[in-house]
Amino acid sequence: MARAQRRKLTSYPGFGVITIFFFGFLYLPIMVLIAFSFNSSVSISVWETFSFKWYAEAIGNTDLQKAVVNTLLVAVVATIGAVLIALPAAVVLTGQGVSKRAASTATGLMSLPLVVPEIVIAIATLVFFTSVGIDLGLGNVMIAHTVFCVPFALLPIVARLRSLDHRLSEAAYDLYASRPRAFRLITLPLLAPGVVSGAMLAFIVSFDNFIITLMVAGAGGTTLPLYIYGLVKTQITPELNAVSTGVLLLSLVLLTCAYVLTGGRIAGSTGAKD
Template sequence: MKPGRIPRATLILVLLFFYGPILILAVSSFNASRFGGSWDGFSLRWYRQLFHDRAVWDALRNTLIVALVSTTAAMGLGTTAAFALHRYRSRLQLWHYGLVYAPLVIPDILMGMSLLLFFVSLRLPLGLLSITLAHITFCISYVAMVVLARLQDFDFSLIEAALDLGASRWTAIRHVLLPLLAPGVLAGGLLAFTLSVDDFVITFFVAGPGSTTLPIYIYSMIKHGSPPMINALSVILLALTFIVVMLSQHLTEKRT
């Protein structure tokens, strides 16, 4: 039985819906006109203006600092969390699972709001530190879920074999489990990194003066002007995304 015409038409419609607005944005980034209404000829003026904007570079630096620190921390905490959830079946793990799972389903605004309140109550200054704490917190859950999925497919008889052949527990973990699990941990880390770089809502709630990240800067550009520069920025981000996706696709295809 072949799928009918309606499913195919829907898929094409969905893809047009997804790509249409982004393509139009990309085209208008090369438009010399300040207001996108008419085509005034090809121009790289918005790109030039973007590169000379110091605030963009500062925001990019803040974003990368937060993303690198929180990804590293979340990879550690998320991996141990996944181990514990996979290995033990106690009442403690039930609560543990609830704590790991809830941040995935709760809307961002609730997490941002509750962290802001908590930081204010603790008199913790709002800035890169508070942003990083918030990012580690939501990244742990994503890393844990990705690693947990890998652990479920993991063949634990390999560990038993290593132990039978005389390896110590630690050697078995280090030389058998971790290398086999590394792709899962890396995949979780990559996801955490993208989510951290992309996050706006939670960051907006816990950010303070001088800790503008790229999404916060983009938001203020949308709200208060200089739209053509955002077009240029989005094309650059889109191109980078494309390269990363193609690279990771290439790597995984080679490995299998």
């Protein structure tokens, strides 16, 4: 009776069905997209035979190669920049002695990219660069991405720092280690998984970013998402499916690594990302 009642408490009729529907809804479109990247025909809805033809075509496409190089350049710079900004801030924010006002100001500033609609960030950055007269080509995109990626790098690092045992660094001080030395030998190695997963999330966010890049990038600054957008707007071919599959695969690998490294703690650290 007690067991039966407990079951009744936690299970509601139809919830399981809705859950299955939800996962189907979430994954079927992606599955269709991936499946037709292996179709030998030009059609993206009529199946012929299995082939890697479109992958070969995508790899040989020079415009696409250029876009990938641009995307990687921007993502690498933005990732390094975002981590260099987020790491010292995270150490201070989780440490003792920082005033409440300083902490909440800094946290608020770094959360802006999560709160402000991305289209507004995009046009604000465009307006700023044109008004001030900064024209560094791809450099503009790098600056915009760096700032936008900061919160995504920050969250896993802060989560990791919060879970660290403070007694470990205190033990180091007791053993006459100087503060920098204790930080280098104790805190930093323990912090590494948080930093790596923060870097991975920042990388994904920059790699996938479309709206900010669209507004900020000038001629010759085409990144992979801009290239994909161009294809979607003109003609959808299986080559697009092949490129998209590659992009999804990269995100999957990076996210899984970040997830494993933080022990699933990035789950709650989501914010508004258009």
